[in-house]
Amino acid sequence: MLLDGRRAISCLQLAVALGDREVTTIEGLASADGELHPLQRAFLDHDGFQCGYCTPGQICSAVGALAEADQGWPSHVTEDVARALSLRPHLDKREIRERMSGNLCRCGAYQGIVDAVESVAKGVE
16 A cells, blocks of 8 residues: 555555545555556556456555655665765666566566566666
8 A cells, every 4th residue: 555655565554544545455555447557557568467466455565666766765675875866776677677576476477477566667767
């Protein structure tokens, strides 16, 4: 889930404690007319899911990860931190894997997940 546009671990959030904060779940990513968010479409196009259990969290986390990159947040593996702070980190597969490393997929669809995120990242770089 996204909480005020940032990644949050949904199972650690009490809804009553969120007050009037903005909560976005997988259902809120699609447009009002039902058009899928670019990451939702990319997960379909790149087989970024198998059983579907982790897919909502993976997609919401990817949305948050791309937003963090857009804001210039470096990750643990960002090689050019100065570039990241002034522009945007280059989101190669290594960088994407690090940014998505907190999300587990029990089916092992990681390559499709990374490919999906990379395709959207390249579209906005």
